[in-house]
Amino acid sequence: MSGIDWSVTPLGTTDAWPPRLVEALRIILFTEQPMAVFWGPDYTMLYNEAYTDIIGSKHPGALGRSGRDVFPENWELSAAPLFESVWESRKPSLVTDRAFVIQRRGFLEQSYFDVSFQPLLLEDGTVGGVLCVVTETTARVLSERRLRLLAGLGARTAGLRTPQSVARTVAEMLDIHRDDVPFTAFYLVPAPGRLRLAASAAIPAEAAEAVREVRLDRIEETTGLAARLAAVVGDAAPARLPGALFSMPGEEALAHPLVRSDTVEGVLVMGINPRLPATAPYQDFFEVLAATVGAALSAAHTQQEQRRRAESLAELDRAKTVFFSNISHEFRTPLTLILGPVQQALADEDRPARRSQLELAERSALRLLKLVNTLLDVSRVEAGRLKGTFEPVDLSRITAELAAIFRSSFDLAGLTLEVDCPPLPEPVHIDREMWEKIVLNLVSNALKFTFTGGVTVRTAAAGRHARLTVNDTGSGIPREELPHLFERFHRVRGARSRSHEGSGIGLALVKDLVELHSGTITVTSVPARGTEFTVEIPFGTAHLEDVRGEAPSVRGGTGEAERAAAYAQEARHWLGTAPPGPPEAERPAAASEG
Incomplete structure (x- = not known):
């Protein structure tokens, strides 16, 4: 701060700063908690060393500048209403896990913060500025959000009986969570050398129709979708795809193979949010998401195979039942015809x-x-x-x-x-x-x-x-x-x-x-x-x-x-004994049914 010519800023030279501002600066400069003071109607910014992690590449240019100029990406929609509320009410305010889009690493980044707004009152009772105490909660918010998605996905896909139902359910779930997966394409393998789009989310209908059938054995363009997905299936390894292949220019996607018993049964294409940094937790999330989907798809394939096997066994059982019924009827007629004469001869025989x-x-x-x-x-x-x-x-x-x-x-x-x-x-x-x-x-x-x-x-x-x-x-x-x-x-x-x-x-x-x-x-x-x-x-x-x-x-x-x-x-x-003739009560008459 000492290296800045404050005379050219709205605050003027430091010896003319109001006592309330100086008092606030003494508080924030000697704490490790990220803090910033937004002073005057222009919200001129002063902050401590810890706050530089919050604003990233905006430091040191943010010192002595208006908050409007430092945060043009979110001031009007997000920040200004919060500051104005404190300025007008002269009462402190607290927001938790508040979403802000900040350009602090060379791209617009989705971030979350807990922010305490404290009005700095002058001697006449008016507001001279606002003291902000900031805690970034981005990592926790993203982690909890992704855990909810994975848990919900596991619950929704449990017990699904067909691969198609798994694909539809996964697409529906990911469509609700576009902040982490902006778009989705779920491919199944209907036959060797082919992929078929079973479900999608947030992809324009015309684009989805254009990529519905993918022939992996007829690759015409080495950089086209078929070539890229053929590599994913052939290597059984994930790969990045340009979003333009799905009419999503400027974005990227991760294509992940869904493997069952060393066989690729499908490919899950997951859009990557350009407003989230490609950190290890984001990569881990995609890995766990693909593993969860792969397990559900494998279970559905197993259920489908067991159902088909059961249907085949049931058909064999029905055939066996029909055979038993037919053969039993065929045996019964001659047996009853034999029994009649035998029993009559036995009744008349004395030898x-x-x-x-x-x-x-x-x-x-x-x-x-x-x-x-x-x-x-x-x-x-x-x-x-x-x-x-x-x-x-x-x-x-x-x-x-x-x-x-x-x-x-x-x-x-x-x-x-x-x-x-x-x-x-x-x-x-x-x-x-x-x-x-x-x-x-x-x-x-x-x-x-x-x-x-x-x-x-x-x-x-x-x-x-x-x-x-x-x-x-x-x-x-x-x-x-x-x-x-x-x-x-x-x-x-x-x-x-x-x-x-x-x-x-x-x-x-x-x-x-x-x-x-x-x-x-x-x-x-x-x-x-x-x-x-x-x-x-x-x-x-x-x-x-x-x-x-x-x-x-x-x-x-x-x-x-x-x-x-x-x-x-x-x-x-x-017992090895048969009496000369059964008692009359036990002697059957000739059977009457054929």
Whole structure:
């Protein structure tokens, strides 16, 4: 300050300066806080050493000059209203994180400050000048703003299912934050050697249309967009682009490759704000932004691939279901035609050797028919075509009758069969045929895996549910197998059983049939000690679709006696004993359905 000829300034020689100005100068010159005094109606500037960092290249020329002349880039719109308010009110004022555009490093720079305005009053009470205490907050404001953008971008792109949706969302988010990314172009790779503009922000429509399709394999100009983006894709490295390529003359952009598994899946072009210095934090922001977008794009590609894979598997599953349904129908017709004559011949045959042959044929046909019916039910469930006809029944009585079908088989095996089915407090709405398959499957399974002890079948009320439990003292199931027990075609390896025959779909079908009753099935097991299956079906009808108030007419398909006979015959086959002829209650009539 001592090197300036103050006599040629509006302040005049220093010996004529007002005491209030001198007092203010003594305060600011001996502090490390950036401070400046704007004196008189011309706002002549005086400031300390710390303030030189605020104004940059404007120092030392700003000393003794009017604030209007020092800050022409922001005086009228930003600074003057603040000074005039303090001058007129004679009251101090404080602004925080106030945006100013300052040319202090050779370009117009976006900056932010906390500024305290203190009026300097003369002896007559009028304002002689304004003392400003300044703190630059640019770094913090930019950091917080960019963190908000990155956090919002991460939240908005999470879970997006397609690359196109990621591109649109990113462009929408960046369009809101033009102070950091003035314009955006998001390219995806539709095919090798090509880029397609999937979304853009702040780029004129005509310009966006002109750069929508980029052929990387047909480069005509070495400095054109195609050549520059081809280098970004080929090197998998970011590069600067002139903004003129997107009708943004005088600006620059950063093109960043979006890499997934060593493959470039897209290119994100981000405009660079010319009013922000190219500092390390700005460069780091672009890196993190591109990484965030790349992660979202990679996740969307993964979801899209998984969805396509699932659709392919679903199509294969539908084809398998149709095949099972068709083949089951084709098998059922000849089987039922075979069973009729075999059963009639067995009824008329007295010769032991001949009866033994006919019984073997009957057992085999019944077993195959049971498998065919199960496959047909499974295919109907998978196709959503298996519907129940529900009616109120005495569930305990029906369950006890179904369990009793296996009484002779348990006796032959030397096992106990305990049936504890007391009356329930109210009828339960079930589909009779489905319930038969549930009980017959569970009890026959228990017999198959039990060698000592026995099986207990119980029914009871459990709150607003009817509960069926089938408990055995059999070989049990390893813990690691339990989560897979109800999966189709899953079989427990190495389990001790009376037969290693089986399709692995019986328990899966049981679970499906229980769920069609809006019920649940669970299993607990301890190896070498036994297994317990628990089925719970709700009372009432609110959970059901098709309810009948009285017993339905006989439904088409395999009859109840035939279904029961198939399970009983199979059980006796496991035991290696087939009686001369099944009891009349277990003898199925010739099947009626083709």
